[in-house]
Amino acid sequence: QKSPEEAAIDYRQAGFSMIKHHFGPMGAMVKGEKEFNAEEFAKNAEAVAALSKFPINGFIPGSDMGETEAKDNIWANMDDFKKKMETFQVEAASLAEIAKGGDMAAIKPQFGKVGESCKACHKEYKKD
Numbered sequence: 001q002k003s004p005e006e007a008a009i010d011y012r013q014a015g016f017s018m019i020k021h022h023f024g025p026m027g028a029m030v031k032g033e034k035e036f037n038a039e040e041f042a043k044n045a046e047a048v049a050a051l052s053k054f055p056i057n058g059f060i061p062g063s064d065m066g067e068t069e070a071k072d073n074i075w076a077n078m079d080d081f082k083k084k085m086e087t088f089q090v091e092a093a094s095l096a097e098i099a100k101g102g103d104m105a106a107i108k109p110q111f112g113k114v115g116e117s118c119k120a121c122h123k124e125y126k127k128d
């Protein structure tokens with residue numbers, strides 16, 4: 001039986017894993033490594049926008065144990081972490097909206113902003 005803290009770690013890791021599952025193919029399309037399919041892109045963007053709301057729920061007090069990719073400083077900077085997560089949510093929602101148009105020229109810069117919002121948080125709070 002898992003403790004609530006262990007379950008919270010599983011939950012947030014599952015969330016990030018699902019985000020990666022949807023974000024990866026979008027990146028490949030933006031880079032031209034995978035043929036652009038507007039419908040598939042829009043579905044993935046919608047999934048990332050929805051999933052972006054979840055991982056924060058798994059960073060509960062006391063879940064700072066075990067071998068995870070969260071740096072120790074995340075716990076003392078929870079307000080900043082939440083703010084960065086919210087930026088990700090806003091940028092991901094915007095990308096989902098833009099993706100409905102199916103225009104790669106419009107998608108590309110917004111995809112970049114979402115990637116930047118991932119990176120901003122990883123730089124501070126994710127182990128290499």
Ligand code: ASC
Binds near residue numbers: 023
């Ligand atoms: C990815 C991935 C990340 C982000 C980040 C964006 O595809 O796995 O962590 O994009 O590299 O800058």
